[in-house]
Amino acid sequence: MKKVLSSVIALSMALFLAVGCAAGGSAPKDEDNGAANAADSASVEASLDQTGAGAETKTLRIIGTSDLHGKFLPWDYALNAEDTSGSVAQLSTALKEYRTDDTLLFDAGDTIQDNYSDIFVGEDDVHPMIQAINALKYDVWTVGNHEFNYGMDVVKKTIGDLECATLGGNVYDENGEPIADGYTIIEKNGIRVAVIGMVTPNITRWDSVNLADCMVTDPLEETRKIIDSIKGQYDVLVGVYHMGIDDEYDVPNSGVEDILKECPEFDVMLASHAHALVEGETINGTLVVMNTEMAKTFSVIDLTLEKNGDGYKVADKTSKSVETKDYEADPELVELLSKYDEQAKNDANSVIGKLVGDQLSPVNEIEEIPTAQIEDTALIDLINDVQLHYTGAKVSAAALFTAGANMYPGDIKKCDTALIYKYTNTLYKLHMTGAQLKKYMEWSAKYFNTFKPGDLTISFNPDVRAYNFDMFAGVNYEINISKEPGSRIENLTWPDGTPVRDDDEFDIAVNNYRASSHLLTPGEVYEEGEELPKLVEIDVKGDIGGVRELIGDYITNVKKGQIKPECDDNWKITGYEWDKDLREKAVTQLKNKEIEIPCSEDGRTPNVKAITEKDLK
Known part of the structure; x- marks a missing residue:
């Protein structure tokens, strides 16, 4: 009997694998395949004991998207050019190929921000991205962190305009009511699918002012409560979380790995937020997927379920990632959103100077290697000049958000301000001391790898995002990259040459993200218990808009519609020295693609390793 049973088990396992291959997916990676296979065998044997070799099976497909970031059509409104690398319109075409009768469509948020789509925020009309979500008939949408950029009224309107289940179970409004459900249960093809949705708790860092009257709770605690409360009510448990895999800022439970370690009940987790492609990996028995940004990819998850008593249980799961760049835009969606496309293009092309x-x-x-990150440029000086002008502060700090950001001679269009200042940040004024400034500057200077003998290029720390390297105006300074992080800022003086003293006090202009995430809360820059800079004013000149709008106003009204490149060269990088001939050889070989500079594993930080003399061909 045992021999016969073993043969049946082997045959059943082969059938399950065949189903996965037929679905075109790849089996998820697991740190312990042996343990997983043993568990699968035990599961199959238990199932056969109950139902026999002819157990009833069903299939379920889940398609997941996230971080669509305003890309409703294949057009980059900041660049004012076609961009077919991905869009919701192309996604719509692809879905017609991949959607089946047993398919559920989920999205994990960050939908209405970026690609110029903020011009539609606050209008009475339904945002074009939300119209697109509705047109594609999504089943579930979880709120993302960028939805909170525009205030709670916008969050509530967005949720109200959606025609699918909306989730966000760890954010409570000023009345103590959840802004969205924590979970929903959907029946599809006779299968009960429970979906839980949470957003990263770090929204309080980035949008603390917008969330001042709200309560953001621990997503692990909320998840555990929900799972315990719906026990026995579902066959499949799916997470749609606006969180990356790893924790951010060392905040516990801000990454899905922490959630899954404590909640092994999940079958599938759609992670997001980090814009990193995860085709399928297993964490504590849960299949985890993640997409990149702007509808460039979507995840296809195929589940095979077996009858299990009165319900079903997952017997096999596979996943794959699909790119949308090779799909044409869906003409029906293009037509639906054509007026918004026209509005955005007209607005983007208006000349402001x-x-x-x-x-x-x-x-x-x-x-x-962006020049604007290794030397002072008129580009960053313009942004800092704008911030200094409108705040009246003594010091300003700004970052390069986009590697290709620039402005060229001729007419300046409104979209050009979005190109040099990608995000919809507002302007803050803080009060700080010289000692606090030095600590802030040292934190920023961690962006560079320590220069080593034999290096022929300056390189960036793969663990630091480009938008976290601030360049300062109102002071003179040097960054010595031969020194280790924490000891790099040298010759820090005021413009008249006077050294900046620890007890000097002054105002500094920064954007709301930097203020909320790093300067007004302990963490990466200042330790718990340290005295923090003080908030002087939020949303400076908010009647005009954020930093991007202030750049436009500065060009049009302060500079009377005409600017020229102005760079004061108030900072420079020191501590590097290379052989000039070998350096020229390295530059030539890089231009000829004979050697390459790597980027970080997640693709979000360029130039993470120096080209050395040993790399030369």
């Missing part, structure tokens, strides 16, 4: 002379940032000597 003129740039005379040269471009704001010099041409990159090496394509992968």
